[in-house]
Amino acid sequence: xxxxxxxxxxxxxxxxxxxxxxxxxxxxxxxxxxxxxxxxxxxxxxxxxxxxxxxxxxxxxxxxxxxxxxxxxxxxxxxxxxxxxxxxxxxxxxxxxxxxxxxxxxxxxxxxxxxxxxxxxxxxxxxxxxxxxxxxxxxxxxxxxxxxxxxxxxxxxxxxxxxxxxxxxxxxxxxxxxxxxxxxxxxxxxxxxxxxxxxxxxxxxxxxxxxxxxxxxxxxxxxxxxxxxxxxxxxxxxxxxxxxxxxxxxxxxxxxxxxxxxxxxxxxxxxxxxxxxxxxxxxxxxxxxxxxxxxxxxxxxxxxxxxxxxxxxxxxxxxxxxxxxxxxxxxxxxxxxxxxxxxxxxxxxxxxxxxxxxxxxxxxxxxxxxxxxxxxxxxxxxxxxxxxxxxxxxxxxxx
Ligand SMILES: Cc1cc2nc3c(=O)[nH]c(=O)nc-3n(C[C@H](O)[C@H](O)[C@H](O)COP(=O)(O)OP(=O)(O)OC[C@H]3O[C@@H](n4cnc5c(N)ncnc54)[C@H](O)[C@@H]3O)c2cc1C
Numbered sequence: 007x008x009x010x011x012x013x014x015x016x017x018x019x020x021x022x023x024x025x026x027x028x029x030x031x032x033x034x035x036x037x038x039x040x041x042x043x044x045x046x047x048x049x050x051x052x053x054x055x056x057x058x059x060x061x062x063x064x065x066x067x068x069x070x071x072x073x074x075x076x077x078x079x080x081x082x083x084x085x086x087x088x089x090x091x092x093x094x095x096x097x098x099x100x101x102x103x104x105x106x107x108x109x110x111x112x113x114x115x116x117x118x119x120x121x122x123x124x125x126x127x128x129x130x131x132x133x134x135x136x137x138x139x140x141x142x143x144x145x146x147x148x149x150x151x152x153x154x155x156x157x158x159x160x161x162x163x164x165x166x167x168x169x170x171x172x173x174x175x176x177x178x179x180x181x182x183x184x185x186x187x188x189x190x191x192x193x194x195x196x197x198x199x200x201x202x203x204x205x206x207x208x209x210x211x212x213x214x215x216x217x218x219x220x221x222x223x224x225x226x227x228x229x230x231x232x233x234x235x236x237x238x239x240x241x242x243x244x245x246x247x248x249x250x251x252x253x254x255x256x257x258x259x260x261x262x263x264x265x266x267x268x269x270x271x272x273x274x275x276x277x278x279x280x281x282x283x284x285x286x287x288x289x290x291x292x293x294x295x296x297x298x299x300x301x302x303x304x305x306x307x308x309x310x311x312x313x314x315x316x317x318x319x320x321x322x323x324x325x326x327x328x329x330x331x332x333x334x335x336x337x338x339x340x341x342x343x344x345x346x347x348x349x350x351x352x353x354x355x356x357x358x359x360x361x362x363x364x365x366x367x368x369x370x371x372x373x374x375x376x377x378x379x380x381x382x383x384x385x386x387x388x389x390x391x392x393x394x395x396x397x398x399x400x401x402x403x404x405x
Contacts, residue, residue: 007047007168011040013080017055021062021078030262034203034255041207042214045318046168048207050087050122052200056193057088057127061148063192064185069148073127086126090193091117091149091174099331101187102140106132112154112178113147121325123157123172126150130181131190146189147181154179165317194326195276198283199261201326202254205286208319209247212297215312216240219301230300239300243293245400249388250286256391257282270348277336277345284332285384290319333377340368346383353386356393360386 012018016036020029033055041048058077061069076086095118097103106115113132120128128149137143149155154177161171217240220230230236257278263271298305298312305312323329340346346368354361364383371379385404392400 007044008050009082011047011051012054012082012085014040015080016040016051017058018078018080020055021058021074028262030258030265031255034199034258037200037203038207038210041204042211044168045204045208045315046166048200048204049166049169050089050125052197053088053090053122053125054086055088055200056090056196057125057129057148059196060129060146060184060189060193061127064146064189065148069182069184073148073150077127087122089120089122089125089128090190090197091120091128091130092190092194093117093119099328101131102142102144104131104133104144106130106176108132108134108145108147108181108183109178111180111182113149113176113181114178115176117174117176119161119171119325120157120174121166121169121171123160123170123174129184129190129193130176131187132181141187144187144190146184146187148184149179149181151180164320165314166321167317195279196261198279198326198332199254199257201322202250202257202282202286205290205319205322206247206251206254208290208315208322209243209250209293209297212294212312212315213240213243213247215305215310216243216297216300219304223302236300239296242403243296243300245403246289246293248397248400249385249392249404250289252391252395253278253282253384253388254286256387273343273345274348275345276339276343277349280327280332280335280339281380281384281387283326284323284329284336284380287323287326287332288329290322291316294319330377333380334373336380337371337373337376349383349387353390356390357386 014036016033020033037048037051054077058074061073076084077088079085092101094104094106094116096105106113113130115132130147130149131144132147133143134145156175157172158175159173163171220236223230257275260271260275260278264275294312294316298316301312304310350361350365364386367379389401389404
């Protein structure tokens with residue numbers, strides 16, 4: 007599976023001259039297909055891309071030359087994979103509570119959830135001795151050696167078992183400084199988009215499985231799909247999937263344009279990432295569950311891929327930040343730089359009254375209403391994207 011993922015150029019094409027003009031679009035399209043088959047292993051791909059991106063953007067020319075070619079290698083003999091060790095017992099959502107200390111180029115602390123734990127190149131947050139509390143005192147470091155690094159335990163997980171997640175103790179582990187906390191935010195931002203791609207992939211795969219099955223399975227003398235309620239359930243799922251897919255790839259497109267220097271796209275991308283992570287992550291489990299039910303008993307049996315997909319999908323609303331944390335982030339970004347206004351201006355062209363109401367609700371919004379507001383904004387934007395490509399049937403179904 008690794009040979010398929012990295013060999014496809016999913017990471018390589020972003021960091022080599024071969025990338026062309028739309029490497030993110032091509033990479034995430036490939037990733038979408040890959041994660042349909044194996045969502046767990048898409049995590050190390052994400053981590054590898056993330057480390058390469060951060061080192062490319064924040065590293066010195068020497069660090070870039072030493073590290074990035076390995077992260078972008080197609081060939082297993084040359085390849086390094088990445089990871090990000092942020093979460094600690096003191097705080098997962100509350101990253102500013104991190105207690106790992108940086109002293110003389112070495113880290114000491116305990117990282118609680120470390121996926122792709124045996125990676126070659128790891129980005130880690132830590133606080134230099136004497137630095138202020140909170141995220142503003144955190145720095146991002148690059149760990150390339152195993153000296154002072156002990157994997158104390160592998161987590162026994164509900165899903166994504168194809169990839170190891172461990173607990174790691176750092177004892178004077180030598181590291182290189184990469185940048186401030188903003189460097190880690192860059193990686194988190196990218197991984198939240200990967201999360202959305204994984205979500206639409208697992209939903210898409212579940213729908214394929216369901217459609218294939220109910221076109222062939224017969225009940226009451228005809229194929230299940232010819233029963234109106236079964237067909238309606240499938241069409242609802244397909245409409246949800248298409249809407250989420252458009253939202254996700256609109257965000258990929260914004261990232262692509264932002265990387266090319268488009269400031270509006272950058273603002274839009276910052277607004278969209280927490281929103282797309284929140285809504286697609288949340289959608290994955292109910293959709294896979296519904297697809298399982300459409301197939302019936304056979305999908306509950308471990309010979310079917312659905313049980314694994316359902317277990318895998320449950321991580322999507324949790325890791326990379328829970329839904330409520332994403333909602334708070336979306337609210338923070340909207341208040342800080344108004345990126346949601348770009349979304350509203352698109353919505354206004356299709357659904358002017360809805361845009362008006364969402365805009366008005368924003369001015370009086372507090373945390374308690376934030377989730378509902380984000381859901382409403384996301385749904386209106388999805389409907390806009392569907393309307394823009396003439397998918398009126400899906401618009402009616404989801405409205
Ligand atoms: C399989 C798996 C792999 C992981 N891999 C990694 C990894 O590779 N690297 C890494 O750094 N981390 C990793 N994580 C950790 C993951 O990112 C965290 O679990 C997640 O961010 C939530 O943090 P927490 O578990 O500490 O929950 P907490 O932060 O303790 O949150 C508990 C609950 O409180 C809620 N909450 C917290 N603050 C607020 C608030 N202000 N308002 C409303 N609700 C709030 C949360 O939404 C949640 O429901 C992984 C997790 C899992 C499950």
